[in-house]
Amino acid sequence: MKENGVRSRHKNGKQNGVQKHEDERKDEEFSIRQSPLTELIDSSLHIRAIYHIFVVILIILLCDTVIYDLVERGKINIGLSVIAAGFGDIRRGLKLWVYDLCVVMAFYPLLVVYAAIGKYTRKYTVLRPAVVLLGIAGVVAVEVAIAAVPVVELARKHLELGSSVAVTCEMFRFLMKIVAVSSACGPRCLNGHLPLPTFKHYVYFMFSPTLLYRDQYPRTNKIRWGVVVFHLSEVAAIIFYNCFLWERFIMPYWSDYGKEPTVEAGYLVRGMFACVLPGVISFLCGFYCVLHAWLNAWSEMLKFGDRLFYEDWWTTSRFSLYYRRWNRVVHSWLRDHIYLPLAPLTGRPLATFTVFFVSSIAHEVILALSFGFFYPVLLVEFGVLGVIMVPLTATSGRRFPSAFNLIMWLSFFIGNGILWSLYPMEYFARRNCPPSENDSFFIPKSWTCPEVILKPNWTFQNPLRILLD
Known part of the structure; x- marks a missing residue:
């Protein structure tokens, strides 16, 4: 209808x-179609089991925190x-x-x-x-x-x-x-x-959950309020989950950053690697929360039939396909209103660069206004390194799909670990470090406060020495 x-x-x-x-x-x-994860969870017991695993991980982490805090401090902090x-x-x-x-x-x-x-x-x-x-x-x-x-x-x-x-x-x-x-x-x-x-x-x-205007859209026959409640419950649970990850794994490492004049480099390295797994979990939960649960809830309420808000980006071995499949809602708008009008005038490479540039700036504006400072970590990862990876994986990704899918996931782990380290470091450095006349919205404070040092009397020891001896 x-x-x-x-x-x-x-x-x-x-x-x-x-x-x-x-x-x-x-x-x-x-056209009337379901989101990929909806079809996978409904049709595959294997994918449904993975969904249940994420739910169980949340429950176990929650129980760990509740029981430990109750025994150790006599209070619950979740x-x-x-x-x-x-x-x-x-x-x-x-x-x-x-x-x-x-x-x-x-x-x-x-x-x-x-x-x-x-x-x-x-x-x-x-x-x-x-x-x-x-x-x-x-x-x-x-x-x-x-x-x-x-x-x-x-x-x-x-x-x-x-x-x-x-x-x-x-x-x-x-x-x-x-x-x-x-x-x-x-x-x-x-x-x-x-x-x-x-x-x-x-x-x-x-x-409506689309950025492309049409005079009419495919519509479903009725609103399934049970589906709406289920997806909104998922949104609430994921917000809680991400805040729990922040409090349980991020704040213990970075909340005191800047209170002391110096910090050991080993502590930073350990903290950054400790943030990799929480960062990736948050990355996946954020994707599921916004592009699946939230948009499906609104689609159901508005009887919007087309729910292909993303495609199977997790299986791709080429970054160009990842950028197209990750968020079809925004990608379709960028394609129709920036790429297609510019490509005949400037050529495809410049039109592609313009799309990446506009998208990167938009992401950076959101982060800068939200955090209260300009720190272009995501801009470098997304607008520079991401653009470089597009041509590098264009041919090799087709020839070696398994290897480059692994490389892509490795980049997700490393990239999210860096994001979940550098942004909290800057966030807490601006709150904990003493004010300075050089403080600026655009200059990262964490670069100068605290001072990063090595352990006293630190020397490099050859790990192969034991074999040589």
């Missing part, structure tokens, strides 16, 4: 050839304090989100006014360039209005990490949605060949 969100201007629902072309494109992009602190001042975050939502809702009447201007000036071809520029200026103004207030407000006064991530991610989601609507409806306002969407369909698109 499909819901048509377009005002009918033609009898018996007939549309012209342009609409037919758009419907064909829509059918290629959207990550709830991290959740409360991470989503602190949630009212302020909600106000920023409501502001962005109001701007987005106000865009629809502006679109209707622009369509009226386009209709009035249609017979005056000399005015067409001015009308086009007016539309572009209007979209830019709305985009600036969506981004400016949250960015300025978060830069003025830091919001806690969880609340900041939610606000900035929603900000970028609204920005991309406005671009999608403008690209689809802008030509309609000028030529009048197709009607604008209804306000109901416009609102539906703003909350």
